[in-house]
Amino acid sequence: EDQVTQSPEALRLQEGESSSLNCSYTVSGLRGLFWYRQDPGKGPEFLFTLYSAGEEKEKERLKATLTKKESFLHITAPKPEDSATYLCAVEKTGGSYIPTFGRGTSLIVHP
Amino acid sequence: ETGVTQSPTHLIKTRGQQVTLRCSSQSGHNTVSWYQQALGQGPQFIFQYYREEENGRGNFPPRFSGLQFPNYSSELNVNALELDDSALYLCASTPGGRGGNEQFFGPGTRLTVL
Numbered sequence: 001e002d003q004v005t006q007s008p009e010a011l012r013l014q015e016g017e018s019s020s021l022n023c024s025y026t027v028s029g030l031r032g033l034f035w036y037r038q039d040p041g042k043g044p045e046f047l048f049t050l051y052s053a054g055e056e057k058e059k060e061r062l063k064a065t066l067t068k069k070e071s072f073l074h075i076t077a078p079k080p081e082d083s084a085t086y087l088c089a090v091e092k093t094g095g096s097y098i099p100t101f102g103r104g105t106s107l108i109v110h111p
Numbered sequence: 112e113t114g115v116t117q118s119p120t121h122l123i124k125t126r127g128q129q130v131t132l133r134c135s136s137q138s139g140h141n142t143v144s145w146y147q148q149a150l151g152q153g154p155q156f157i158f159q160y161y162r163e164e165e166n167g168r169g170n171f172p173p174r175f176s177g178l179q180f181p182n183y184s185s186e187l188n189v190n191a192l193e194l195d196d197s198a199l200y201l202c203a204s205t206p207g208g209r210g211g212n213e214q215f216f217g218p219g220t221r222l223t224v225l
Contacts, residue, residue, distance in 0.1 A: 042219065100156070
């Protein structure tokens with residue numbers, strides 16, 4: 001069974017304090033791994049797609065990396081506006097194009 | 112390019128009632144997926160439609176049903192509402208109808224079942 005596990009469940013940082021969020025996955029064949037940001041009461045907002053181990057993508061203070069078993073979302077010098085829940089989803093090869101989401105990491109950045 | 116919209120934003124129903132939630136996808140996005148998100152959880156896949164045909168279904172009972180229309184709109188119907196159906200319902204559209212693409216989510220409909 002496909003599994004996506006995100007850790008930690010919650011993370012509190014001070015402004016400027018860099019850290020990483022983890023997404024571990026178990027899937028028979030990976031088509032793509034997705035990172036989304038979700039603000040309270042809103043729909044998820046797409047951040048990155050990673051397709052193969054070793055791939056990295058960056059956007060402002062965020063950098064996503066991928067290995068064969070996990071992905072990291074690195075947050076460099078975070079600001080309070082980076083506070084949100086970060087969701088990871090994986091889509092496997094073959095069959096329907098249906099992503100499996102993790103439960104997310106709730107990030108709070110204090111000024 | 113307009114985003115994904117959903118209506119209504121909030122809805123309160125009583126147990127046993129039926130509800131229809133609506134979604135308008137981005138133009139050209141042939142695939143729409145519906146998710147249920149309980150508080151503190153990740154989105155759980157309900158079903159997906161590609162060019163008006165159901166293209167996959169998650170572990171939800173038949174009282175959850177859907178339709179997709181040619182004008183990129185879709186709806187989620189839930190019959191015989193239960194208390195556990197209270198959640199944020201999200202629709203998401205995908206360009207091209209093929210995998211490996213990011214999904215564009217709507218703002219969701221918050222359903223409360225009393």
